[in-house]
Amino acid sequence: RWILFDTDNSFGFGNPEGARFNSLRRAITATSNGWPNQYWANRILRDLLNVTEFRHQFINNFADALNRRFLSERVKEHIDTLAQAIATEIPTHFARWNSDSDAWEEKVDLMKSYATQRPPFIKQHLLAEFELPAFHPVTITNDHPERGFVFVNRLDVRNAQWTGDYFETVPVKFRAIPTNGYQFSHWEIDSESTEANIQIDPTKALTLRPVFSESDGQTSNVVINEINYNSLDEADAGDWVELHNPSSSPIDLSGWDLKDDDDTHEFLFPEGTILDAKSFLIVTRKPNDFATIFPNVDNTIGNLNFGFAGSGDQVRLYDRDGDLVDSVAYEDKAPWPTAADGDGATLELLSPELDNTLAINWGTRNPDGGSPGRQNWPTSLAPSTGAINFSSYPNPTNGELTLSFNLGTLHYLTANLYRSDGALITTLFSSPFLAGQRSLTLELPGIPPGLYLLQLVDEEGKSGAIRIVKR
Numbered sequence: 001r002w003i004l005f006d007t008d009n010s011f012g013f014g015n016p017e018g019a020r021f022n023s024l025r026r027a028i029t030a031t032s033n034g035w036p037n038q039y040w041a042n043r044i045l046r047d048l049l050n051v052t053e054f055r056h057q058f059i060n061n062f063a064d065a066l067n068r069r070f071l072s073e074r075v076k077e078h079i080d081t082l083a084q085a086i087a088t089e090i091p092t093h094f095a096r097w098n099s100d101s102d103a104w105e106e107k108v109d110l111m112k113s114y115a116t117q118r119p120p121f122i123k124q125h126l127l128a129e130f131e132l133p134a135f136h137p138v139t140i141t142n143d144h145p146e147r148g149f150v151f152v153n154r155l156d157v158r159n160a161q162w163t164g165d166y167f168e169t170v171p172v173k174f175r176a177i178p179t180n181g182y183q184f185s186h187w188e189i190d191s192e193s194t195e196a197n198i199q200i201d202p203t204k205a206l207t208l209r210p211v212f213s214e215s216d217g218q219t220s221n222v223v224i225n226e227i228n229y230n231s232l233d234e235a236d237a238g239d240w241v242e243l244h245n246p247s248s249s250p251i252d253l254s255g256w257d258l259k260d261d262d263d264t265h266e267f268l269f270p271e272g273t274i275l276d277a278k279s280f281l282i283v284t285r286k287p288n289d290f291a292t293i294f295p296n297v298d299n300t301i302g303n304l305n306f307g308f309a310g311s312g313d314q315v316r317l318y319d320r321d322g323d324l325v326d327s328v329a330y331e332d333k334a335p336w337p338t339a340a341d342g343d344g345a346t347l348e349l350l351s352p353e354l355d356n357t358l359a360i361n362w363g364t365r366n367p368d369g370g371s372p373g374r375q376n377w378p379t380s381l382a383p384s385t386g387a388i389n390f391s392s393y394p395n396p397t398n399g400e401l402t403l404s405f406n407l408g409t410l411h412y413l414t415a416n417l418y419r420s421d422g423a424l425i426t427t428l429f430s431s432p433f434l435a436g437q438r439s440l441t442l443e444l445p446g447i448p449p450g451l452y453l454l455q456l457v458d459e460e461g462k463s464g465a466i467r468i469v470k471r
Contacts, residue, residue: 012114013107019117024125055130059170060153062126063135066119067164068155075115083108123165132167139163139207147212148178149252156272171199176210177252177274180319183215184249196250196277221247222275223352224315224326228370229308232344235369237293238286239307240300241315242372245275246352255320258283258304260313261329265306273301282372290372297373310341328356335396335469337451339364346370350453350467360395360467363451365422388413388456388464396469397444403456404439411458417444417468418453425452444470 012018028046031037048054068074094101123135140150140162149158153173166172176184176196187193188209189200200206226242241258245251253273259266267283275281280299284290287302308315312331319325332341336359339345345364348371354361365376390405403415415428428442447470455465 011111013110019114020121022121022125022128024122024129028129056170059126059130059132059167060172062122063164063166063170064153064155066122067152070115070119072116072119076112079108079111079115126167130167132169135165135167136202137163137205138166138172138202139205141207141209143209144212146179147182148176148184148210150208150210151175151177151272151274154272166202168203169201171201174198174200174208175250175274175276176212178212178215178249179252180321181215182212183247185211185213187211196248221245222251222253222317222325223349224317224328224356225280225349225352226370226372226376227308227315227328227330227340227347228372229313229330229340229347230310230332230342231369232342235293235344237290237369238284239304240282240284240290240372241304241308243275243281243283243317244352245277245279248277250274250276253281256325257318257322259316259318260306260308261316262306267304267306269301280373293369294372299373326356330362331359334449334471335359335451337362337364339367344368346372348376350376360451360469363453363467388458388462390456390464390466392454392466392468395466396471398471399444400441401444401468402439402441404437405456406437407433407435409435414457415442416455416457417447418455419450422453428454444468 009015012021015021026036027042028049029037030039030042030046033039049058090101090104094104126132127135138152140152140157140159142148142150142157142160145158145160149156151157151174152162152164155164156177174187174197176187178184184196185194187195187198188211189206223244223246224241225244228237228240231237231239243253251274253269253275254271256269256273257266258269273281282290282297282300283304284300284302285304285307287300290297290300290302310332312329312333314327314329316327317325330336330347332338337345337347340347344367346366346369347362348365349356350361350363356362363376365371388405390403392401392403394401410432412430412432414430417425417428419425425447426445428444429440449470452468452470453465454468455463457463
């Protein structure tokens with residue numbers, strides 16, 4: 001942890017150079033064993049700046065701050081707000097020390113003058129210390145801000161028009177984020193790009209225009225994809241929920257709400273929470289415990305201020321307007337997979353395209369704490385859009401089931417039965433079938449109650465799969 005201290009020379013006080021003083025040089029230069037610029041004092045920062053990725057992020061963080069937080073008018077407004085808050089106490093304070101309160105007003109004016117003069121000098125210091133060729137204005141022009149907005153590095157730009165300065169040879173990241181009901185179409189820049197996430201080295205003045213289009217009435221496509229409600233005692237990561245965005249556009253989760261079955265239990269997603277296209281986000285109750293169990297999973301957010309019941313509960317996700325986006329009501333008994341109830345597994349949705357309100361579409365493939373931050377099931381076992389389409393009844397079954405399928409030509413079919421963790425149990429049959437509507441009755445082997453995957457594969461390797469629940 002770090003703490004800011006010793007700021008008596010800030011805002012030009014105590015330094016004859018005022019706004020011109022190059023404090024950046026002092027922060028990143030080591031020249032002595034005494035004060036200032038001790039070798040040990042900034043060793044960590046100096047070493048990190050030798051790493052290109054960190055150096056670029058360091059410079060871009062400066063630029064982001066100059067383009068918003070430290071804009072002169074914004075800083076002066078903040079100074080005025082603070083001054084007004086204590087103004088009534090100032091005469092008493094100066095009278096107590098037999099001083100002239102006019103000096104206080106002069107110092108406030110000095111700080112506001114510093115706020116006006118400082119930004120241009122900071123930019124020159126960055127150019128000099130990092131040997132950068134120039135900085136250039138970057139402009140975002142958004143014809144329809146109601147349809148979406150743009151992240152410039154870490155700044156969310158929601159205005160119709162915005163401009164900020166960025167540095168040549170330091171790539172700037174841009175992300176287009178559509179609002180609910182819209183999708184990102186393309187960027188209009190020097191050359192058109194359809195990628196929502198782009199990175200550009202600003203070698204000249206640059207204007208970007210994001211284009212968003214209606215998404216055919218589709219709402220936000222966020223899926224509750226995995227639930228950990230009762231960890232193994234020896235590897236307790238705390239309760240967590242994985243959200244998945246299977247769409248091709250990032251989704252802004254700012255202001256969204258996650259709840260269990262109690263409306264008073266809610267987790268509000270902070271501003272700037274973005275779920276990128278095809279990506280995952282884990283909402284954790286105990287971030288430190290989760291990081292201990294899953295040190296390589298970094299797409300997390302917390303602290304979730306409630307847990308999920310081990311006897312069954314709901315997981316509900318609402319958008320910023322309070323509309324229900326997704327909901328799962330699970331139980332700790334069949335037909336829901338019971339291995340998620342304290343045996344080390346989690347509830348894992350077999351595929352994000354499936355109806356996650358149905359128990360049959362959930363499994364427990366990974367017994368070592370689930371699969372947070374990655375695909376739950378391998379493509380070979382995930383539900384197929386169906387080179388081979390077939391049905392099974394009754395389902396759930398006591399052991400006997402009938403398969404029904406329609407073949408256009410003669411095929412040699414193999415039926416494989418898998419456990420919910422993806423392990424092959426047995427091959428039920430391997431036989432040729434003539435074209436037409438076919439059905440056959442099978443007796444499942446002596447397997448315990450639970451969820452299984454039945455797969456049909458033809459001689460060309462084309463397949464289809466369905467979930468089977470054994471009572």
